[in-house]
Amino acid sequence: MTEHSKYQRFIPHIYLALAIFIIIFPIYVVFVASTLTSADILAAPMPLKPGIHGVENYTRALLEGSENMGAPALTMIKNSLIMALGISVGKIIISLLAAYAIVFFDFRLRKFCFWSIFITLMLPVQVRIMPTYKVISDLGMLNTYAGLILPMVVSATAVFLFRQFFMTIPKEIVEASQIDGAGPMTFFFKILIPMTKTPIAAMFVIQFIFGWNQYLWPLLITTKEKYYTLLIGINRMLSGADVQIEWQIVMATTLLALIPPVVVVMIMQKQFVTGMTDTEK
């Protein structure tokens, strides 16, 4: 190997390492801040070496929360989890059913249903914010889990992904199950769902992250601390004057909000990448 190509082989490592540094740095600083005392942080510049108050800060964040906001992180983790699981599982179930109907049945409103679902792509929550709020409030769903979850469970992308996948299933398999006397629902549960495992897993990763990271919607409809999700709680802790902010608690809570979706992506990276590039293209 010549000197020149050795040098050329080394360069990408420098760029990539630099990029990773830029990605990690803010999170490292947040981690350090979550192990310091409030005084350490306020006496800027804060140290860049972790302190010894980590256990104390995380215990307080989890069980009590910060002084200007009563909800402990444990409650908020529960709420975020209920919302994320409700949205992702809900989306998968109703999308599987809808895609099944659209692909395997010939019915009069088939086209109409398909296009209705398609159009939802063009109506993100940001553009129908006030009226959706009103619908939820009329239904008495403000400050409820149903209110947090239901308006978010429609997913055109999930329906499209499952539809695409269903269309590739060989006719012979369906016919064989018919000959064996299986009805449509038996076929659905016993044969189709097990075959669809991979797309379901991919969808789950993407939608869990989507659900966990929701912000605008919970900001609108949760006014009781009991129903705050982590992101809303962090926003509330940060409102008010700088001196009143207990940065170490906020930073501990921020890391708690960051870790679950990141862990999901890291564990299921392969499904996640195929899921993303399959649905959005």
Next chain:
Amino acid sequence: MVKQYEFSNKELPYLLVLPQMIVVFVFFFWPAGQAIWQSFFIQDAFGGRLIFVGIENYAKLFADPAYWDSFGVSTLFAVLVAFFSMTIALFLAVQANKKIRLASFYKTMLIWPYAVATMVAGVLWLFLFNPNVGIIAWTLKHKFGVEWNHLLDTGHALTLITIAASWKQIAYNFVFFLAGLQSVPAALIEAAAIDGADNKKQFWHIIFPLITPTSFFLLVMNLVYAFFETFPIIHQVTAGGPGQSTSILVYKVWRDGVVNLDLGGSASQSVVLMILVITLTIVQFRFIERKVNY
């Protein structure tokens, strides 16, 4: 399209699509219809009755310089975010796609920030740039003589939200660019190398044209992201300020509706945004059709 085997049941399919349809109509069509309907009304001074005013809300909206400012800053912000997050992601994808050691480690490390909430990205950078406690703000002040304050300085505010929004979006673009690069046939690149094309030429004459579809798709997705999904960053980091200088369209629609309770005004803004999303979606789908033929 291959036709799938079809069951003969007549009622079952309706039962199957019912849950999806209920949600679509109750939480999508009904509110969207309401937004369009309300955009033609104002609420009287006592907050009860709706008065039909025709297109007055729209006329007022488009005559309002603040709305055009919001349009302007949204566009600037979207272009900046798309530019930085796409060029950086493409550059990194090219590096990570080389046959180097640790390539899969690098890929994982560059993909996971996708999972970080937009709101959390805002908080991370807000903490670094906080004028009182932020470590970068402190460094800028004491080492470079820059008095950082994004709550007073529009340029600082715009810079900060651009950094936070781009930082978060790089991972998304990276995933797609990497997939695009991996689909470029190695034989083509080898042939070019044999013909004496250096790295630069290989990239601009062979790789770049082949990933144009990916780039175009990402451009649309990044614009949609910057226009619609960066609300949490604006809300948390600048609150639209200083003044209204970083009040992008989605922030303004929320503020006018939820904070200022201007239902008609907020509804007409919603309708304008709807038209914007529809346009972007159509552009994207027309492009995908073209790509399939090609």
